[in-house]
Amino acid sequence: MKINLKSSSQRWFLLLLVIMIFITVATGGVLTYLLYETAFEEQRGRLIEAAQSQARLIEAVARFNASSGNYKDLQEAAVATRSQIIDAHSHYKGFGETGEFTLAKKEGDQIVFLLSHRHHDMNDLKPVPFDSEIAGPMRQALCGLSGTIVGYDYRGVKVLGAHEPVEILNFGIVAKIDLDEIRRPFIRAGLIGGSVGMVLIAIGAFLFRFISEPIIDDLHKSHKQLEEFNYNLEKKVQEEIGKNKEKDRLMVQQSRYAQMGELLSMIAHQWRQPLNAISMAAIEISLSDSGDENELKLKREMTKFIEKQTQYMSEIINDFMNYFKPEKDRVLFGFKDVFDDILMLIGPQLKSRGMKIEFLYDESVVFLGFKKELEQIIINVVSNSRDAYIDQKITNGIITIQVEDHPDHVRLSIADQAGGIDPDIIDRIFDPYFTTKEKGTGTGIGLYMSKEIIERSFNGAINVENIENGTRFCISLPKTEKASFA
Ligand SMILES: Nc1ncnc2c1ncn2[C@@H]1O[C@H](COP(=O)(O)OP(=O)(O)O)[C@@H](O)[C@H]1O
Ligand SMILES: [Mg+2]
Numbered sequence: 001m002k003i004n005l006k007s008s009s010q011r012w013f014l015l016l017l018v019i020m021i022f023i024t025v026a027t028g029g030v031l032t033y034l035l036y037e038t039a040f041e042e043q044r045g046r047l048i049e050a051a052q053s054q055a056r057l058i059e060a061v062a063r064f065n066a067s068s069g070n071y072k073d074l075q076e077a078a079v080a081t082r083s084q085i086i087d088a089h090s091h092y093k094g095f096g097e098t099g100e101f102t103l104a105k106k107e108g109d110q111i112v113f114l115l116s117h118r119h120h121d122m123n124d125l126k127p128v129p130f131d132s133e134i135a136g137p138m139r140q141a142l143c144g145l146s147g148t149i150v151g152y153d154y155r156g157v158k159v160l161g162a163h164e165p166v167e168i169l170n171f172g173i174v175a176k177i178d179l180d181e182i183r184r185p186f187i188r189a190g191l192i193g194g195s196v197g198m199v200l201i202a203i204g205a206f207l208f209r210f211i212s213e214p215i216i217d218d219l220h221k222s223h224k225q226l227e228e229f230n231y232n233l234e235k236k237v238q239e240e241i242g243k244n245k246e247k248d249r250l251m252v253q254q255s256r257y258a259q260m261g262e263l264l265s266m267i268a269h270q271w272r273q274p275l276n277a278i279s280m281a282a283i284e285i286s287l288s289d290s291g292d293e294n295e296l297k298l299k300r301e302m303t304k305f306i307e308k309q310t311q312y313m314s315e316i317i318n319d320f321m322n323y324f325k326p327e328k329d330r331v332l333f334g335f336k337d338v339f340d341d342i343l344m345l346i347g348p349q350l351k352s353r354g355m356k357i358e359f360l361y362d363e364s365v366v367f368l369g370f371k372k373e374l375e376q377i378i379i380n381v382v383s384n385s386r387d388a389y390i391d392q393k394i395t396n397g398i399i400t401i402q403v404e405d406h407p408d409h410v411r412l413s414i415a416d417q418a419g420g421i422d423p424d425i426i427d428r429i430f431d432p433y434f435t436t437k438e439k440g441t442g443t444g445i446g447l448y449m450s451k452e453i454i455e456r457s458f459n460g461a462i463n464v465e466n467i468e469n470g471t472r473f474c475i476s477l478p479k480t481e482k483a484s485f486a
Helices: 005-068 074-090 136-142 179-287 293-323 335-352 371-391 446-457 481-485
Strands: 100-107 110-116 147-152 158-166 171-178 331-334 356-360 366-369 398-405 409-416 461-467 470-478
Touching (some): 005 074, 005 100, 005 147, 005 158, 005 171, 074 100, 074 110, 100 136, 136 147, 136 158, 158 179, 171 179, 179 293, 179 335, 179 371, 179 446, 335 356, 335 398, 366 371, 371 398, 371 409, 371 446, 371 470, 446 461
Parallel strands (some): 356 398
Antiparallel strands (some): 100 110, 158 171, 331 366, 398 409, 409 470, 461 470
16 A cells, blocks of 8 residues: 655645634634623713713703793703703714714604714704614614614614613713724724734744654655565565475476386386397397298297287387376276276386285275376385385385275375384475485485375375384375265
8 A cells, every 4th residue: 555645744734724724713703702792892881871971961951041040931941952062062073983972852753963973064964754774873762762772873874872862852862983983993903813823824834844844754755665665575575486486396397307207217117028028039030041931930920929019018108108197187086996007107117126015905995086196196105115125125025005994084004114214314204305315316306296296186194104114104185075975
């Protein structure tokens, strides 16, 4: 699996940045909002105070004018009060940037403004219909309500206004300020704070990158090294596997050569007799040359004999060729067939040295497997016994092959009386190339290949033990299902 450290670290970095920006924005937003709320409440308090104190002041002036006796009736006193108040306020610019007082009364279904500091020509104050959307705070005041609302003022601008009825004169007074003015500093603070935050995040991100880049690079490097190492390791393993396969192949080839050598020696043994007979016959033919009728008859017989002998030799070759044809499938076979083949192949050679094989088996026992492979194994083991007898200069050696049938396996034992194997080397005789024989006679492959075939093709086992005066090889061949039902 290939991991791209660089791109994954970049992804993490981006995610971190997004999280940092989110936290900054959220904290800044909440903080600004809380401050704004506090400022808003303070402003509301101030407006209430201002509206109420103005209302009480106007009421006091009105009361004073009414009771002063300077005016002929209440109506005149009210007009005087109104002009005094307007006069007083004409010197007052309002508070803040947009804060002002407005004073109005209800005339019919209209709100008629008497005072406004900032936005009207004082000589031409426009009335507002009572049941309209605008001049909300004043409507509240003229309805006799005291308090604050956020609504549209006479201009249709959103304001925070404190409204207070002015008794005696039946006026309403409103102290109001544009909502925008309250909000503006906070929006500004938010924007400044946000920008500073972003700049700090950018600097922080840069520093973070600056610091983490070499670390990530290092990581990347060691990751790459590890990958390379893994790759090399795998290559090495593959190489070794390849080498092993090559070794196996070589071994099989060598064993085939060894087997071929055995084969040639067996053929040579079997040909010796007919070849002798042929050459004798040929000599006889060449010696008898008298032209006599009997001679002629003898010659004809001799030629026939030669023909028969050569026929026999070619049959031997055929038998051997047949035997060495590769086999593809398992076959069901009895052990008589196996022993017949073995006798055909190696019997003459043994006989010529005075040795013989003794078979002990039950003819009814059958086995499912690679017959020729098993025969090759038996020949390998038997030829070792033969070699041991030759080595020990024993001429009438007997090799005993016994078959025991068990419910789940067949046990084959091959024993000789050729002196046994030195206990020092007995553990190594199945090793490849292990031989005690002279160069040219032994290859050390026979038992190794036999063991391989038994384990791989038959799923079985082979082992060796020294018995009295000799050696016994035991081959255990598990029965496959089909065989045990057969
Ligand atoms: N029946 C036996 N008696 C004595 N020695 C044996 C016998 N069978 C095998 N050995 C020993 O095992 C060795 C290995 O046998 P093998 O693998 O067939 O190779 P090779 O026959 O070419 O030496 C022989 O060289 C021999 O020393
Ligand atoms: Mg051998």
